[in-house]
Amino acid sequence: MSIYLCGRIMFMQKWIRKIEWILMFRLGLSTLLLIDGYKQAAYTDMYLGAGLAIYSLFAWKYNWGCGYGNCVYTPPRIQSKKAFEETAI
DSSP states (O other), X not given: OHHHHHHHHHHHHHHHHHOOHHHHHHHXXXXXXXXXXXXXXXXXXXXXXXHHHHHHHHHHHHTOSTTTTXXXXXXXXXXXXXXXXXXXX
């Protein structure tokens, strides 16, 4: 039982590391805007939600926009060897 549980935990850790959290936040926000616009028959909200969804998919594919290193400083997930050697000295 414990080996099975350990394997499941390792699988979940790998799966959570692969999630693109910026994309999930943007798609969640755009989904909420689309649902809200549909319920209230507000086309502005639906257009904004659809535009945000399209923008988030393009930003995810080409890695541009806030959160991908172009808006504010975001350290890379994997440090380069050069940066590692500079900090080691």
